[in-house]
Amino acid sequence: MAAASILQLLFSLHFLFVLFAYVKGGPIVVCDTRALAELGYDPIKLHFCDKSLPYxxxxxxxxxxLTLDEKIAQLGDKAEGVKRLHIPAYNWRSEALHGVSDVGFGTHFDDTIRAATSFPTVLLTAASFNETLWKAVGEAISDEARAMHNVGLSGLTFWSPNVNVATDPRWGRIQETAGEDPFLVSRYGVNYVRGLQDVKGYINVPDKNSRPLKVAACCKYYTPYDMEKWTADPTKKTDRYHFDAQVPDRDMLETYNYPFEMCVKEGDVASIMCSYNRVNGIPTCADPKLLNSTVRGLWGLNGYIVDDCDWVVATVLIPERYRNDTPADAISQAFRAGVDLDCRGNYSPHYMMDAITQGKLSEAEIDHALINLYVVLMRLGWFDGSPGDYLHLGQNDVCSKENLELAAEAARQGIVLLLNDNSLPLPLNYSTPDGSGRKPTVAVVGPHANATTAMLGNYALKTGTACRYVTPLDAIQGYANVKYAPGCLDVNCEDTSGFQEAAKATDGTDATFLFLGLDLSYEDEDSDRQNLYLPKNQIALLDAVFKEPYPSLLVIVVLSGGGVDLSDWGSKVHAILWAGYPGAEGGQAIADILFGKHDPAGRLPISWYKGDYTNKLPMTSMQLRPNPALGYPGRTYKFCTDDGIVFPFGFGMSYTTFNYTISAPKSVSIELPETQKCIHIANPTEDCPSILVANSKCTEMVKIVVTVMNIGQRNGAHVVVLFSSPPDNIGGTLPRKRVVGFQRVFIKSGESLPVEFNLNVCKSFSFISEDANELLPAGDHSIAAGNDFTGGLVFTESAVSTKISIMIHQGTSQTRRIDHL
Known part of the structure; x- marks a missing residue:
């Protein structure tokens, strides 16, 4: 064989070996000196492999x-790569909402790694109100992601987390979110993103585009997105593809955009995904104001923007399509508005070439998108090798004992005790005449009593597998003698033949644990709820169990994303526990709470509304403030009155009792330069009614100290939630209160702990005016720790509060000027 042929054969074998190593045996390094040399390149002359140059x-x-054809081939989620430059194909879409998942095509499982750790869905983890936990979960998940990447099973770009604010209780994806409060959602997003992305030693660097990434996170779905498919009116197509969210700028700034802004500014997230729907008539992925002007220009994104999957086709195929677009129109509008990557890449090449040949998109605009994408891959080490110490991670680092315990702990910390007449925790031993004691005997009933895949929620593994399952039944058997009679095996309970057996199982027991709730057939992507009640046959099962002779102790455990109206049963059951979708370790967490091995301290990250709430307003209304003319109630705890709520946002009980005292300065004085203007607000009582936050330095801080005393008999964790309320004399519909801080602490029985909150005055005491300006008003602001609530099943819940007078001084009275915005 000729020498040239031998060399050609060796080159081909080497390329196949490298490609196989990437696909199966480990990650490829694009700028591998030997590989590039064998391709005929002098690596020194390839500037894209020169590590001394900026990314x-x-x-x-x-x-x-790259040629134009090569460029276009890289702009979909399944980038084809460029073999001649040793750039392999890359699948951008991997998912890690609450654990590495094979929902995204960039990740798969095989005999090497069969599953990844299943953490609780986001809403339950958010209920812990524990920023340290959120970051730890992100770190554990990114460890598993890097381990899977090292054996060729995963990419490095994960399209998580979901940082939408959940404003409608019917939304099918509410389980994916961190709740209804923008501050809570933003703090979850920032910590989770940092857990996924941060490489130790490179947290703060002058040039964010040079900061290495462990994996690249993506905050989605930007922006007002609170609907999947609402079928209350079958004559209309009301779904996420057709929906036009009418949202005033005030609500965009105050609520919907805030978590995304924090994701970019404080989380330094590597990507933003725009949503399917339109906002005020314009598709989000074709809106340059939302993307180029805001995400890149105002917030300073260091990374790429991706559209949601099938966005291009959805935009052009719906009957009421935007501007009668062709596919070429849609793809050009998206990329000119700021999109860098098309999630459903098989549509891009043909349409993008059409857009270019028709003069609707320029090659320079494509180049800009590609640069954004390649910089992210360089920060991930795809070109130069793994940043940090991650190459050692492998098969044994996935589903590790430590990660499984962290998943169980996340569920324990999030579980919320909603009702308890002191029947819980259940004793571990009951006295007997001979003094030897006995384990409790319990009935375990309900469709979720032996739950497995239902505990995973959505964006779990497509195959429905997990490292292992610890079902509620399994875990309770470790504490008690169990009589198991589910009554029915699915949440619809269509087969009612087991109801009497379930009722009989309660006879002679110390307690009955009734596991009820929902699953993905009721709430999921593309499936909104029609009401806020349990499936009717579950109520029939509850009726069957609650008959004479009544169970000695009846505890309801609810597995769900959104809330359910149990107000009719509040006076009949002894305790109610909400366990969300607790992940594959969730059964252990539930049992540990029921039997008191761990004290419950979770708090609701969403309001649980009365069932008739959804009859009062359509899902198509995005209005947060009440509309008396239409009879619409307000949305979220900020604007909905107590009489519409069963359990309020931030509510959660404990097995012990805590008392609060609060201390704060009586006043804060802000001195303005003479050149800064005061702003008029309705009913002003101060010489300088308010100032525009954007024009202020905003360096003033105030320290609030909430002293928490555990006056109960048990040690326990406790979450302190701090709210602020504006002065009473400001006109317009302002939030009743809003979260400005929270901390989770652990306090032993009989001890007290001072919990400090250091608040920036402008960030914590401002409000958004009707014309979408952020103003800091003078006057008496209220600060409260805990909820003041009357109604629902809580009846009363008290908060401790104080007032802080904010005084704004500007020069002298002769030079003071007041503007009307």
Whole structure:
């Protein structure tokens, strides 16, 4: 064989070996000196592989070497790669909402790694109100992601977390979110993103685009997105593809955009995904104001923007399509508005070439998108090798004992005790005449009593597998003698033949645990709820169990994302526990709470409304403030009155008792330069009624100290939630209160702990005016720890509060000026 042929054969074998190593045996390094040399390149002359150059320069050099066809082939989620430059194909879409998942095509499982750790769905983890936990979960998940990448089973770009604010209790994806409060959602997003992305030693660097990434997170779905498919009116197509969210700028700034802003500014997230729907008539992925002007220009995204999957096709195929677009129109509008990557990449190449040949999109705009994408891949080490110490991670680091325990702990910390007449926790031993004691005997009943895949929620493994399952039944058997009679095996309970057996199982027991709730057939992506009640046959099962002779102790455990109206049963049951979708370790967490091995301290991250709430307003209304003319109640705890709520946002009981005292300065004085204007607000009582936050330095801080005393008999964790309320004399519909801080602490029985909150005055005491300006008003602001609530099943819940007078001084009275915005 000729020498040239031998060399050609060796080259081909080497390329196949490298490609196989990437696909199966481990990650490829694009700038591998030996591989590039064998391709005939002098690595020194390839500037995109010169580590001494900034990533932006390297990415620009690489893009300059590509043909137009090669460029277009990289702009979908399944990027084809460029073999001649040793750039392999790359699938951008992996998911890690609450654990590495094979929902995204960039990740799969095989005999090497069969599953990843299943953490609780986001809403339950958020209920812990524990920022340290959220970051730890992100770190554990990114460890598993890197381990899977090292054996060729995963990419490095994960399209998580979901940081939408959940404003409608019917939304099918409410389980994916961190709740209804923008501050809570933003703190969850920032910590989770940091847990996924941060490489130790590179947390704060001058040039964010040079900061290495462990994996690249993506905050989605930008922006007002609170509907999947609402079928209350079958004559209309009301779904996420057709929906046009009418949202005033005030609500965008105050609620919907805030978590995304924090994701970018404080989380330094590597990506933003725009949503399917329109906002005020314009598709989010084709709106340059939302993308280029806001995400990139105002917030300073260091990374890429991706549209949601099938966005291009959805935009052009719906009957009321935007501007009668063709696919070429849609793809050009998206990329010109700021999109860098099309999630459903098989549509991009043909349409994008059409857009270019028709003059609707320029090659320079494509180059800009590619540079954004390649800079992220460079920060991930795809070109130069793994940043940090991650190459050692492998099969044994997935489903590790430590990660499984962390998943169980996340569920324990999030579970919320909603009702308890002191029947819980159940004793571990009951006295007997001979003094030896006995384990409790309990009935375990209900469709979720032996739950497995239902505990995973959505965005779990497509195959429905997990490292292992610890069902509620399994875990309770470790504490008690169990009589198991589910009554029915699915949440619809269509087969009622087991109801009497379930009722009989309660006879002679110390307690009955009734596991009820929902699953993905009721709430999921593309499935909104029609009401806020349990499935009717579950109520029939509850009726069957609650008959004479009544169970000695009846505890309801609810597995669900959104809330359910149990107000008719509040006076009949002894305790109610909400366990969300607690992940594959969830059964252990539930049992540990029921039997008191761990004290419950979770708090609701959403309001639980009365069932008739949804009859009062359509899902198509995005209005947060009440509308008396239409009879619409307000949305979320900020605007909905107590009489519409069963359990309020931030509510959660404990097995012990805590008392609060609060201390704060009586006043805060802000001195303005003479050139800064005061702003008029309705009914002003101060010489300087308010100031525009954007024009202020906003360095003033105030320290609030909430002293928490555990006056109960048990040690326990406790969450302190701090709210602020504006002065009473300001006109307009302002939030009744809003979260400005929270901390989770642990306090032993009989001890007290001072919990400090250091608040920036502008951030914590401002409000958004009707014309979408952030103003800091002078006057008496209220600060409260805990809820003041009357109604629902809580009846009363007290908060401790104080007032802080904010005084704004500007020069002298002769030079003071007041503007009307």
């Amino acid at each position: 932006q320069v390297r990415a620009k050099d690489l893009v300059g070497r």
